[in-house]
Amino acid sequence: MRRDDFLKSLAALAVAGGLPLAARASTNIKMMIPANPGGGWDTTGRALGKAMQSAGVASAVSYDNKGGAAGAIGLAQFVNGSKGDPNALMVMGAVMLGGIITGKPPVSLSQATPIARLTSEYNVFVLPANSPFKTMKDVIEQLKKDPGSVKWGGGSRGSTEHIAAAMIAREVGVDPARINYVAFRGGGEATAAILGGNVTVGGSGLSEFAEYISTGKMKALAVTSPTRLKGVNIPTLIEQGINVSLGNWRGVYGAPGISAEQRRALTELVLKAVKSKAWTEALDKNAWTPAVLAGPEFEKFVDDEFASLRATMVKSGMV
Incomplete structure (x- = not known):
């Protein structure tokens, strides 16, 4: 097969969905950042988007900032507006868990799909x-x-x-x-x-x-x-003399309703991105500690964090 015929066949397969998500050259990632510009989630989301493009796993990344209620407003928009979208990601982390515990919003993080923890700070x-x-x-x-x-x-x-x-x-x-x-x-x-x-x-x-x-x-x-x-x-x-120590971690979730295969493929994109030079530079620039965790381990970590944070907040008189 001639090279140009092979490339045309490859493109046709990608359009038809015959290639895994990680191999598609035209993947457009939609990044929900449930906070206003200028903060940690915003910096994380944009750094990850840049890393995904640098790693060649995304051809384009669009960003949607929707701040308020410790991320609950953005979470609600993500859950309701991205169902079944295999190319949608939402930045989240310890702050969102704390906000859900105190604010008790009508939307639940469990409605979205856990992908990976990225950093700790x-x-x-x-x-x-x-x-x-x-x-x-x-x-x-x-x-x-x-x-x-x-x-x-x-x-x-x-x-x-x-x-x-x-x-x-x-x-x-x-x-x-x-x-x-x-x-x-x-x-x-x-x-x-x-x-x-x-x-x-x-x-x-x-x-x-x-x-x-x-x-x-x-x-x-x-x-x-x-x-x-x-x-x-x-x-x-x-x-x-103040016996207080507390870390902050950040990660990403996928849309509700994606299949196990789509979840696996999206996780692969993220894991490839965090191995890129662009991501390493972001870690150094922002003094982030790499804390990558994916799959069932990440899902269990989030459940454990909910319990741990709730206990800490009760002890501190916040709930």
Whole structure:
């Protein structure tokens, strides 16, 4: 068979669905990002899309940002609008689980299809550059005097920074129900509020604040990791006498109603993408820890995380 005839046959097979999804040159991925631009989910989704194109498993990737309610609004749109679509992906993670526990939305994550966990990251708490406080100790002293006067700014209710703030309050003898937590719809809004001095303390993933910390626009107080992060000169909460450690992970789900074969093929696309140079560069740039987990193991991990987060939030007085 001549080369041009072979290529035409290959294209016809792809159009007819005779080739596995991972082999189709014309795969167009639709990426639901259930948050506003500028935050961790947005960065993750766009980095994954770039990696999928770099790895040659997607010819194009479109993005749909739909923020609010810790991802529940985007989840509802994804569940209702992407049924049976083998090329649809949604970014999600620990924040969405926390939001579902606190918000109890009518839509369930179990309606979508687990694909893979991608990364893990720890939160950092920061002060605006012009803050009268200098250390976490200063913040804690004020929190003990007047809990409501300390405004904690971060992502949606149930986000990891919200949970960490409640855990900090509990550890220092303050009723977690009395913390003044200001939830924002996305990382961009939270960053603007911190830079503008509209909150006392801000919390988010280290990657989102790294630029502002390095330029002196924010002062880092503590990270939520159990030990200091490599190459990051920020003390942990634990070494400052506050026994709190909490991680944040992110992953992707597929659409409801896809077949087992379609799920397998979509998982293959994602796993090939996270082996690409583009993804490795994204990990380094954002200080993400690779934490790839797929298949039944990822599904079980999510179930276990729901139980663990719910227990932590009950203990911290959040639910």
